[in-house]
Amino acid sequence: MTRIIAGTAGGTRLDVPGQGTRPTSDRVRESLFGALSSMDAIADARVLDLYAGSGALGLEALSRGARSTVLVEKGRAAAAVVRRNAATVAKALGGDAAGRTSVQESSVHGYLLRAAGPFDLVFTDPPYDLSDADMTADLVALAPLLSPDAVVVIERGKRSTPPDLAAAGLNLLREKVYGDTALWWAEPTAP
8 A cells, every 4th residue: 555645635545556566665755756846846747657557656746736647557457556546636636636637558658659748747667677678768759748847757676777868868867776766867958
């Protein structure tokens, strides 16, 4: 069981899919969202949560004032959990929150090839066994969907190869390791 940490829906419990996902710990999410808040990257952001798992990252952003969130999850059972969690958070937020959340049951790369941005804040938390080539292909497909001031947060295992940000026209803003989890913050390269 995990929960929304802060914002209007703070304390709302979220279900976690039984298999095939690796939820971001509360500790990592608290630190991540503290950094994003200090960057003023959440308020009114159009959020994209790739490899959504439970949807905790995108839904946390929505609770903290994001304009909208798209949650992409390929696994059928996990996508069903994301839908339930999105409905629970929308109920806690009230108003038009349900209309500001979209769950896409799709492969991430397939979604990126047909998506229409722009997105201001992107979380990508792929399975640790995703190949470096597939990670780079996702970032390259994501790049045209980003707003000029977008922030992209990539989560991988600390032993993973750092993402090839340059291939996608992204600059590293920050990186941090929390136990077995590594996070990279990036932004689009200025034209």
